[in-house]
Amino acid sequence: MRLSHCLEMATNPVLLLINPWIYDFAAYDFFARPLGLLYLASYLSSQGYAVHLLDCLDTPQARTGAFGTGRYPKEIIPTPEALRGIPRRYGRYGIREADFKARLAALPRPDAILVTSLMTYWYPGVQAAISLAREQFPAAPVILGGIYATLCPEHAREHSGADAVVTGPGEAALVHQLAALGLPGPALLPLGALDSQPYPALDLLFHLPYLPLLTSRGCPLDCSYCASRLLQPRYQRRQPSAVVEELRHWQSRLNLRDVAFYDDALLLDAENHLLVILEELAKQDLSFRFHTPNGLHARLITPEVARWLHRAPFKTLRLGVETVALGSARLDRKLQAGELEAALRYLQEAGFRGEKIGVYLLMGLPHQEENEISHSIRRVKELGGAPVLAQYAPIPGTALWPQAVAASRYDLASDPLFHNNSLFPCWPQFSWERYSRLKRLASD
Ligand code: B12
Ligand code: SF4
Known part of the structure; x- marks a missing residue:
């Protein structure tokens, strides 16, 4: 068995890159790979560093789902004190701790350790990974970056155990660090x-059933519950031809055909971007299946876009809709009257079966009434789509944060553990019955 993957040049300084475990009540590999860290890995190795990756989530799935998605292995661990009383089992998702230690022990001594982070409320996984890495390599400085580090830098400085905490895109920051x-x-x-x-x-990963792909960074919109602008302040797009070239490269190298888009705003200016990419792939006879685990903007779906999505083909399709309520009730900038109706109609006319068109509805928003969600679920069904319930996770620094703090029964600002969407932190009380009722309504 290979103990670690490495991009190496002999005698060059050694960097260890770590993607920590998920610590949570629930987690599912829905096309999730540590793309930010993998970008940093190739950048650093292109500059002459010997890069080793230790990805705690790179493991065979406990149960496989469609297109390479699946359940992470879970080890039950004690629920943190702050979350006691939640009637669900807390766990560590990913590789076993013993495997993590064995892999560390097999690595050369790194000159620095670079740790990424994702959800703010997964920080216990970051702490655990840093603490074990320090045990093995006490002299190596630890730099933490990524989403938790960017959204909660003070907390990370105080609690993560890293020597330095970097916010925002890592490429520029690492030059100085x-x-x-x-x-x-x-x-x-x-x-x-x-x-x-x-x-x-991507070739540093052992288990890669699909290609995670970014054709742009950031989003020009500014929905009140979303952290996109805090994470990537500038909206930037790649050249369509460069994206096609990347897909061709990975397909010939890894022989994969499932592709998951990580873009925040994939359909913006589609006729000059996504459609050009899809058209070129078709011309070159390159065959892929596409997935959008992140929602697409419903208002940007025109008949032509819908036809291309079907032809491409897009096999996992999700529209990010939040709620069907209109006017001041909306917290996003994504939808006007009639736009969801039109999007679903165009997609169905293009050949998508209704149950294949997932429509994300956000539940657990501050002051959100149950009947607003049930109305949204019914409306999406009437329109022939499939409602998919997503649980709101409050994010510091967003416009909705002050309302979230005021509405929450937890002291949200005191501990990122309370941002966990499984707690429904902004509902007046955790109501398993309400959650199950809405889930049933969505899936019936
Ligand atoms: C793609 C994506 C997903 C994917 C999977 C992502 C993954 N890798 O696991 C999917 C669709 C599965 C997903 C799911 C969810 N997501 Co999401 N997701 C994103 C998204 C759009 C992009 C992340 C990404 O890969 N970006 C691209 C890479 C290149 O950027 P990056 O990772 O940030 O890395 C850069 C920097 O951070 C930095 N960096 C990273 N690591 C390091 C390390 C060091 C040492 C340094 C110096 C720098 C550094 O440099 C990198 C390169 O520039 C972000 C929003 C965003 N714009 O970032 C939301 C986001 C992370 N998701 C979010 C949420 C809420 C969710 C869900 C809970 C949604 C829901 N309600 O169901 C789920 C939960 C996931 C789960 N498994 O349980 C929130 C986070 C909230 C929080 N409290 O932390 C975000 C911020 C979106 C938002 N609403 O604002 N997500
Ligand atoms: S459109 Fe999506 S990515 Fe852009 S700000 Fe709104 S929720 Fe965030």
């Missing part, structure tokens, strides 16, 4: 536009 650590390495060259970046180091 690695220099400040006085690492005996090459000076990192700053990157230019998105297309000048090397492809993410």
